Amino acid sequence: MLSTMQDVPLTVSRLLRHGSVVHGDSQVITWTGDAAPERRTFAEIGRRCARLAHALRDELGVRGDQRVGTLMWNNSDHMEAYLAVPSMGAVLHTLNLRLPADQLTWIVNHAADRVLIVNGSLLPLLAPLLPHLPTVEHVVVAGPGDRSVLADARPQVHEYEELLAGRETGFDWPELDEREAAVLCYTSGTTGDPKGVAYSHRSIYLHAMQVNNAEAFAMTVADTMLPVVPMFHVNAWGLPHAAFMAGTTLLMPDRFLQPAPLAEMIEAERPTLAAAVPTIWQGLLAELDARQRDVASLRSVIIGGAACPPSLMRAFWDRHAIRVLHAWGMTETSPLGCIAHPPKGLSEEEEWAYRQTQGRFPASVEARLAGADGTFQPWDGKSTGELEVRGPWIAAAYYGGAAGVPLRPEDKFSPDGWLRTGDVGTITPDGYLTLTDRAKDVIKSGGEWISSVELENHLMAHPEVAEAAVVAVPDEKWGERPLATVVLREGAGVDYAELRAFLAERVARWQLPERWALVPAVPKTSVGKFDKKVIRRQYADGELDVRQLG
Amino acid sequence: MLSTMQDVPLTVSRLLRHGSVVHGDSQVITWTGDAAPERRTFAEIGRRCARLAHALRDELGVRGDQRVGTLMWNNSDHMEAYLAVPSMGAVLHTLNLRLPADQLTWIVNHAADRVLIVNGSLLPLLAPLLPHLPTVEHVVVAGPGDRSVLADARPQVHEYEELLAGRETGFDWPELDEREAAVLCYTSGTTGDPKGVAYSHRSIYLHAMQVNNAEAFAMTVADTMLPVVPMFHVNAWGLPHAAFMAGTTLLMPDRFLQPAPLAEMIEAERPTLAAAVPTIWQGLLAELDARQRDVASLRSVIIGGAACPPSLMRAFWDRHAIRVLHAWGMTETSPLGCIAHPPKGLSEEEEWAYRQTQGRFPASVEARLAGADGTFQPWDGKSTGELEVRGPWIAAAYYGGAAGVPLRPEDKFSPDGWLRTGDVGTITPDGYLTLTDRAKDVIKSGGEWISSVELENHLMAHPEVAEAAVVAVPDEKWGERPLATVVLREGAGVDYAELRAFLAERVARWQLPERWALVPAVPKTSVGKFDKKVIRRQYADGELDVRQLG
Structure with a gap:
């Protein structure tokens, strides 16, 4: 009918x-x-x-x-x-x-x-x-x-x-x-x-x-929004369109994206909302700490594009009474995938745990976790899988150009049409996402996944370790196992056994790397991220001095 | 593409x-x-x-x-x-x-x-x-x-x-x-x-x-909504669906719709939002005035279905710090047509004028005013026309039943597919609707429209008048002209000339009725509204004692 x-x-x-x-x-x-x-x-x-x-x-x-x-x-x-x-x-x-x-x-x-x-x-x-x-x-x-x-x-x-x-x-x-x-x-x-x-x-x-939803950014005609996120980047997170829908005044930074002019325009035009990637907020925070600036007009700032360090969220709240709203998305998701509004009825301290997740899925974004063995994982806050999403503002393909045929690479789209985000994480029973790794950096060991990021964070917490990068290397028995490459601080005398014992107190036994290598520096990409491709190649080519433990 | x-x-x-x-x-x-x-x-x-x-x-x-x-x-x-x-x-x-x-x-x-x-x-x-x-x-x-x-x-x-x-x-x-x-x-x-x-x-x-939009009802997971408006009436204004979208707890009154149990359930379950037609709120207000009741949990109540008396809105705000949110819609509009959030930057007093309008149109509801001469009227807050609307949740037809062919009566749908609401009013340049009459009750006089409701309200403000109903009657020169039927208070001695002079101080000269009739009572429908069909028939059949003035 x-x-x-x-x-x-x-x-x-x-x-x-x-x-x-x-x-x-x-x-x-x-x-x-x-x-x-x-x-x-x-x-x-x-x-x-x-x-x-x-x-x-x-x-x-x-x-x-x-x-x-x-x-x-x-x-x-x-x-x-x-x-x-x-x-x-x-x-x-x-x-x-x-x-x-x-x-x-x-x-x-x-x-x-x-x-x-x-x-x-x-x-x-x-x-x-x-x-x-x-x-x-x-x-x-x-x-x-x-x-x-x-x-x-x-x-x-x-x-x-x-x-x-x-x-x-x-x-x-x-x-x-x-x-x-x-x-x-x-x-x-x-x-x-x-x-x-x-x-x-x-x-x-x-x-x-969705952007104007009360559970998302809640933009209204009473707001002024400062989109620092560029308009060439996923439609500036959809904020210009949402502003014309809600009548929200837009404060556009043009090419003045340094902390000082940002603080100046906030002081002068008094936006109530702003949106940017973490590095911009880190810079602004330093500016606010260095100079007396009036940013009291801001009720909320939206951070996405990369995980926001909890310390940054805390600093904005403690020192400037500004709420940081964590959100997750990507070009293929328009980008609003989820938003970290905490549930109701929690203490301020309990809320922090939720604020630091990537956020909760709205009704229009369906999510599932594809596990190491290909089965979908439960939403229990523990089981890990690659995040796949579906919804009316999620991509189904890439533009095919003059040829006209849309591109649907297998590693990006599942056979039933869901987007494979390439992000690995967990989802709580009430729909909060926490990302732990990129899928390509996860170590697929005997049907279980090991987060390279988690191992790295633990290793780098050791006082003698300057940097650590963990990558997957082929293993006959397990498929893949972790290789830990470590840069020691100058003059440090720590040995592999000690590092392994340090890790053993923090992660499950089966996650402990057997292969270790001291390196003078972790290879990096042009934007400063660990270049794990290079480490994997170095290992394959026998360029690393690898010790076997355990 | x-x-x-x-x-x-x-x-x-x-x-x-x-x-x-x-x-x-x-x-x-x-x-x-x-x-x-x-x-x-x-x-x-x-x-x-x-x-x-x-x-x-x-x-x-x-x-x-x-x-x-x-x-x-x-x-x-x-x-x-x-x-x-x-x-x-x-x-x-x-x-x-x-x-x-x-x-x-x-x-x-x-x-x-x-x-x-x-x-x-x-x-x-x-x-x-x-x-x-x-x-x-x-x-x-x-x-x-x-x-x-x-x-x-x-x-x-x-x-x-x-x-x-x-x-x-x-x-x-x-x-x-x-x-x-x-x-x-x-x-x-x-x-x-x-x-x-x-x-x-x-x-x-x-x-x-739209219901969950920050500029509409802004329902979130932190809210409890009490929909007094029945679920058999336009999907209870869409609130049940919106609640499942936002995670909003619903407090359902079942058959307990009288003021006392409503006050009791508000006190016990502490809803933050509620929605009903004006008569329900009128009853609740009387209950709150009569008995000490704790309704402080309510931050906003949504009133629609009929125009809300300004005094009621004021009383809730002044006596109970509850915001009344005026909204307009009908079965054919799902029903959210517009919502009376005031614009920003106004004083509390200035805001009241906006709160008493039917509201502002959201992006998904296009509106236009079809004037007396069939042309579309400007949005100037003065020009009057029948409201026509268009949008993804507005009806295009009625269900045709077993025959299968949808019904598109001419008086309900324009040739280009807009819904003719049957409501007459004005729209301000910034998109606020004020309704003045039902289209069928408006008097179409020489290419201009005269509001029967406005004339009635003025007449009923006269101390000697108990009730007054104004209807359109055929006129050779003007097409239609107003007929004023008046019920005097007991023992009142006012005459037609005095009533006409009273009106002349309040409306434009060309709007003044020439035809007057004293009647013992205004005929009413089963739900107590003026039955103007009956008055028009009485006039046509010569049953009224009509005096001609001016």
């Missing part, structure tokens, strides 16, 4: 219309450094979105689902592209300005971007790539920055403001299928080519409803 | 699964009068839902989209039917126990209910109808009440608890199309046959997300 309800699609244009009409007085404030912040009302942004759409269609000839890339900071021009490009039916492709040149080039070509909107300050980054971007026909430059680097550029160059000037302030936004792509965002995976997630209008809309 | 997101349907079974697993400790508490309240955890309800589905399928043979009716109070058995029936793919049909017998009979036959689940206390209401309900094959009786009235009943009679006993506590809920019907609910329209709205899984799910 079919329902009798209206078949109204959930689209970005609905957010644009709603925000610019019902919340026309709300603002997007862009920080400009020393000058006065630039303020645009949602109503004004609505009119400029119409102008941008006219310009893209009439002047640059954007049609159908062609891709419009943005290489931009968080600012109100970027907000206009966010709303206008998907609303006209085209696909917004947000480009990560921190990627190496070759990856950026690869991504633009894979997405076949026809237009790039770029901040003037990022032209030195873009200009050298342009000769290698054959699909790009138009470059639109917005905001301050020297244009001369584009002198010899092949694509047509336009000024953003000139392009918008004088055009109509209304646009007949098409009624789109909510399952069509709205935004394309590539993951900067550490292995293989980058992979594109094509968010749908539906997934973006539902995700925005 | 298709997105790469998962195609996961938004279904009631998703709410059932989520609530019973992630929020397994939350409760549905049913008030039982003098005995201890009955408590069931969401986990227990999840297991009982599986049992109910097995019983309906295996024992009663419910298949496909067959209808299972409920004639029940707000209680945990009803909650189980709410979740289990749609989750198994059947359609829940909630029956309004306050309807006259002939309408109830008509509705059950139109929906072709195969099973009825009924509370024991309502059997005296149902038993006499059963001979006239040929499609009903099974009656399932739940809760206390004399069963003997069913002795001669034709359909098979079952005990709810016996039916559930011993069955499996898991059920393989089917993956449904989110656009399929989940719940059928008939409006008790004052004219013509009742009309059925078939809510979809999608509309119920999206509506639940």
Whole structure:
């Protein structure tokens, strides 16, 4: 029996219309450094979105689902592209300005971007790539920055403001299928080519409803949100869309992401909410400790993108009465996977244990743990497995590019369509996730999993140990066993047996490494993470002086 | 370009699964009068839902989209039917126990209910109808009440608890199309046959997300919600579904809807939120004024279903520090149409003006005002029109019954598919709705609309007037003009000219009635509303002694 309800699609244009009409007085404030912040009302942004759409269609000839890339900071021009490009039916492709040149080039070509909107300050980054971007026909430059680097550029160059000037302030936004792509965002995976997630209008809309849920970030018209998380990174966690849904004023940091200007803009514009990765908050905390800053306007800051050190959460609460809200997600999950609001009826101390988990799953995100033996593990807070998730804003595949066929790599998607997150952890009976490891770093020993991170943390707690990295190495009997590589502090005299005894007091016996190697330093990736690939290769090639114990 | 997101349907079974697993400790508490309240955890309800589905399928043979009716109070058995029936793919049909017998009979036959689940206390209401309900094959009786009235009943009679006993506590809920019907609910329209709205899984799910939005009712796991609004009335405003989404404990009043037991259950179970129509709150207020009652647990009460008198809102705030949250909706809008949260930055006094509106539209509800001349009116807070709405939880038609063709009466649905609400009012530039009249009672005079309610309110403010009803009557020159019928207080000596002068000080000259009639009483409907149909007929038949003025 079919329902009798209206078949109204959930689209970005609905957010644009709603925000610019019902919340026309709300603002997007862009920080400009020393000058006065630039303020645009949602109503004004609505009119400029119409102008941008006219310009893209009439002047640059954007049609159908062609891709419009943005290489931009968080600012109100970027907000206009966010709303206008998907609303006209085209696909917004947000480009990560921190990627190496070759990856950026690869991504633009894979997405076949026809237009790039770029901040003037990022032209030195873009200009050298342009000769290698054959699909790009138009470059639109917005905001301050020297244009001369584009002198010899092949694509047509336009000024953003000139392009918008004088055009109509209304646009007949098409009624789109909510399952069509709205935004394309590539993951900067550490292995293989980058992979594109094509968010749908539906997934973006539902995700925005979730962001504004009382159990998530609870954004309202009374709030001002400071998204430090970049708009090129998973839609800035969906906050710009959610803001237009709720009428929440946005405070955009543009390129001023250092602790001092962040503190300054918080003091001046008094946001009630902010969102960023832990390193940003670590920097801000140091700034707040060093100088007297008024950040009392903040009621909650959202931390995601990486696990937040408990000490950081405590410091914000104890020293500044700011609640840190821990959340977990990834590019493939839009990103809201879970949020660490504690359950009710607990003491402040008991709540801390929950605040430090990755969080609780909302109704729209189903979760399961695929264990070492392939069976699904119970939610008992102890059994470990790789987290798999399912839901209306979770990816089912990666964008296939010109070939058109979506990519469904086996290690990323289960046969029944769930996303394999590559994260390993436990779930409590009441749905709180705690991550313990990346799946690729877990040691699969005789049908059980051993967390490399847990062993490392214990080893590094030993006073004589400077660093420790644990990796899986092949073992005839068990499949895999842990190899512990240890960097001793200068002048330390500890031996393997002592380290093993130290570990034995802290983990189960079957988890204790038999293979040990002292190394002068742990090899690291370009961003400073342990490079376990290199350690595994060193072991395979016999480059390590390995001792066998136990 | 298709997105790469998962195609996961938004279904009631998703709410059932989520609530019973992630929020397994939350409760549905049913008030039982003098005995201890009955408590069931969401986990227990999840297991009982599986049992109910097995019983309906295996024992009663419910298949496909067959209808299972409920004639029940707000209680945990009803909650189980709410979740289990749609989750198994059947359609829940909630029956309004306050309807006259002939309408109830008509509705059950139109929906072709195969099973009825009924509370024991309502059997005296149902038993006499059963001979006239040929499609009903099974009656399932739940809760206390004399069963003997069913002795001669034709359909098979079952005990709810016996039916559930011993069955499996898991059920393989089917993956449904989110656009399929989940719940059928008939409006008790004052004219013509009742009309059925078939809510979809999608509309119920999206509506639940909206209910839990920070700008709506903001229900969380820390809340206990008391839905006094019946579960047979527009899904109790979607609160049961939203509760399973958020993990909110529900306090169910069952049949104890009088002020004294309501105050008692609030005192005992300490709900943080409650929802009901104004008359219930009026009664509760009188109870609170008469007796010392502790209702401090309530942070907010939601009033809808009819306009809330401002004095009532003030009284709750001034005398009990309880916020009344005004909301507007109807059966055809699921019902959340708008919610009266004031904008930010206002003084307490300024906020009151906003709190007394019908509320602000959320992103998912588009609105427009169709004016007297058929054109859409500006949102200026002054221009008047009939409210039309559009959105994913707004009806597009009524259920067509066995014939299968949905009904789309012209006065209810515009040619482009918007719902014509039949309500007339204004919208401010920032999207706040104020209703002034029902469309059928508005006087369409020369391309302008005159509010009958406004004229009546002014007339009834005159010290000598007991009651006044204003209706539209045909007029050669203007199309329609107002006729004022007035009931004077005993011994009052006021004349027409004085009343007209009194009105002239309060409304525009062109709105002043030319036709006046003194009447002994205003004719009323069975529920005490002015029966304007009767007045118009009396006028047409020359039964009124009409004086012409001006």
